[in-house]
Amino acid sequence: xxxxxxxxxxxxxIVVRDIKAALRFYRDTIGLEYEAEMPAGGGRMHRLMCGxxxxxxxxxxQVPDRADNAGGPLGASGIRYWTITVTDLQAIxxxxxxxxxxxxxxxxxVRPGVRISMVEDPDGNWVEFLENSA
Numbered sequence: 001x002x003x004x005x006x007x008x009x010x011x012x013x014i015v016v017r018d019i020k021a022a023l024r025f026y027r028d029t030i031g032l033e034y035e036a037e038m039p040a041g042g043g044r045m046h047r048l049m050c051g052x053x054x055x056x057x058x059x060x061x062q063v064p065d066r067a068d069n070a071g072g073p074l075g076a077s078g079i080r081y082w083t084i085t086v087t088d089l090q091a092i093x094x095x096x097x098x099x100x101x102x103x104x105x106x107x108x109x110v111r112p113g114v115r116i117s118m119v120e121d122p123d124g125n126w127v128e129f130l131e132n133s134a
Contacts, residue, residue: 011054012082014125019046019059021122026055029099030084030092030127050084081118081126089131093117 016022023046026032032048032055039045043060086092089107096119097103104126105118113134118126 013056
């Protein structure tokens with residue numbers, strides 16, 4: 001059976017340790033459009049739009065003791081990074097670097113017409129930026 005989806009994108013929930021730092025990265029640096037703040041099961045959710053994808057930044061009232069996200073794609077199993085397709089890879093990578101974020105993977109070709117970079121958010125989650133000129 002094939003899954004019948006209700007929209008052409010998925011949404012992502014990211015549990016953060018410092019909501020101000022997360023908003024500085026996702027809203028202020030990357031430029032995702034801020035939509036709303038709401039209660040979310042023992043904390044708060046801040047919803048941002050990335051195209052038709054909702055990026056849900058969740059801060060719990062009781063911040064978890066540990067984070068299991070370090071090391072990017074080779075660090076462990078599970079969700080290690082997520083991708084935003086952009087039109088100017090170099091510009092967004094430079095903007096993140098200038099704002100003080102770690103560029104874990106410098107812009108590079110991964111196949112003809114496709115370039116990527118990867119940047120760590122304040123919690124160590126990796127965001128891949130992908131530019132497709134093919």
